Each structure stands twice: as C-alpha cells, then as structure tokens.
Amino acid sequence: MFKVRLFFLATAFFVAGGTSFAQDAVIGYVKTVQGDAAIVVGGKAIKAEPATPVQIGNVLKTGKAGSMGVTFKDNTIMSLGPDTEITVDEYLFAPGKGDLKLSASMTKGSLNYVSGIIAKLKPEAISLKTPTGTIGVRGTHFLTKVEAEQ
C-alpha cells in the first residue's frame, strides 16, 4: 500500500514538473465541514476544516454526525454524508498533455458527486469503486449510498 501511494505521488510530481512541488501535489481543498470529519494522510487522521488540502492517496472520512464537501482542481465536487469513507486512489489533471484521471474507492456511507472538467474531457477516465461494483461517470451529477461489507 505504501509503495503504491509513493508511486502515485511520484507520478503527480512528474506531471506537474517545474513549479513548486508542495502546491502541485494538492488536488483539492475541503470547503465545508459539519461535525466530525477528517482527512487521513498515511494512516494519520487530520481534523478537516475549510481549506484543508487533499492529496492523492488521502482518505476522506466523516463520523456518525459529520459531513464534508471537497472541491477538486478540475471542479469535481464530492460531498460526503455521515459515516462515510472515500479514498482518492488516482488523480491526474493536466489537460494540455491529455493526462486526465480520477479514481476513488468508497467503502461506506453516502456521497453527492458533481462531475468536473475530467468527466467532460475524458469520461472513461473516471471511476468510483465500491465493494460490490464500480460506478462510471458520463458527465453528470449522482448520489450513491454504500453499505459496508459485513
């Protein structure tokens, strides 16, 4: 798992090329928070607040009465209801080079998804994995509820 994350980070740096690394590794920001919500970075939960950055490999997580909204660099919006967990596995947004990808895994909870520029330019590059199947997006707005595997 650690190796995989390292690989994705390396990819993000490579694609960004040149300018400030720290800034380019950020793929989105937390915009709204209610109650308990965290960004899990390398297994460590950081309390989510508006302006908390999100990077590849991070887990978006809300507690029993929590909710949180994140806006990504390509204008994709994900807002999570209570008791939700979503990992951002891959994210590439370099339209000039045709590097576009957004893949995430949702293990439980509820999600409101509003697609952004990646879905417009390359819809097949988006996938949301759940324990029982995968959701592909063709430029749109949807909701999904995932029951955790027992």
Added chain:
Amino acid sequence: MGYALRRASLAMIVLGLAGCANRSYVVLLSNDDGTTGKVLVSGRGGATLLEKHHEGAAIGGPTGKTFIVSEDKIAKDFGAAMAARPKKPSIFLLYFETGDTRLTPESKADIPKILEEVNNRPAPDISIIGHTDTVGSDDENLALGLMRARLVAERIGTTKIGDRVSVGSHGEKNLLQPTPDNTAEPRNRRAEVTVR
C-alpha cells in the same frame, strides 16, 4: 391502477428485492443546467446504464434493473451529503493588450467582481491559466502566458486565499478562437481565472 401508482409499486418491489442482497445503490440526478448525464454501474453480473433524473440501480444488483427513487428516500439517504455540497466554482476570463501583460480596460474593471467572488466563499482557492494568440514563437508565448497569469495572481491575491493559488500557462496551444499561426486575436489573449 393508475400508471404512476403502478410504476411506484414496481419501484418498491425492485427496491425491496435489491435491498435483500445489498442496499448499496446509485441515483442519477439532473445537472444544474437542466441536462442529465449518464452513469454506468458495473458489477459482477454486468453493467446497468442510468439515463433519467431520479433513476437508480443497486450496485452489484441484477443487470439492467433500474428503479425510480422518491424525493423522500433521496432526502433521507442523502440530505446531509447534499447539504454539504460546496458552492459551484466560478470562472472569469480577463483579456490583455497585444504582446503585453496589460489588461484591457474592460477586464481591469472585472477585477473587483473576482474579488467579490473570493470574499463570498469560506475557504477560496484559485487557479489562473494564461493564454496568448499565435503571434510569436511557442516558447515566447508559453512564457508570456505565465507572465499574464502571475500578474493576475498578484492583482487578486489576498490574505483570504493565502497560498491556495496555482498559476499556469497554455501559451498559444489552447485558442479560444482558432486562427492560423502569427495571427493577432484579442479573444485569445486571455487569462482564465477559476474561483473555487
């Protein structure tokens, strides 16, 4: 039995069946502009396409089986997630004088509108991409685009945004108005500002 009622009870049966095996499901909603996209739900058995507002499918459910999800169920299952939705990003285009980083007078007058949008958001971040027309070389234009983007960043940078700014350039590679090489075109000399 009325059509709507029949349809509703059918939906309930389908929902009930899906509920036995797995309660994970997807619902498609219309976009803000009134159009409706598509969602493809793939499981072990195959794939189900959703194409209508409020049309739902169980994730990992029977292939091709869809149902209509009621407003009540949507509110119950997704009320909190929907309420947490951040404000939609706003996009502004600013235009420049030829071969220069000077904004046109009209675009200069648009700067306060961008600042207002920034101030109306709780934790704003901005992206600025500079563009040029096709006068000059690719390399020169890539550099000019970046200078334009940086200039705009300076003009709208506030403590409220902090370091949540990203600047880039597409040079002459992303024309708003397609032209041959070495063509002066005011619509292509621009910076695109996204406020999130």
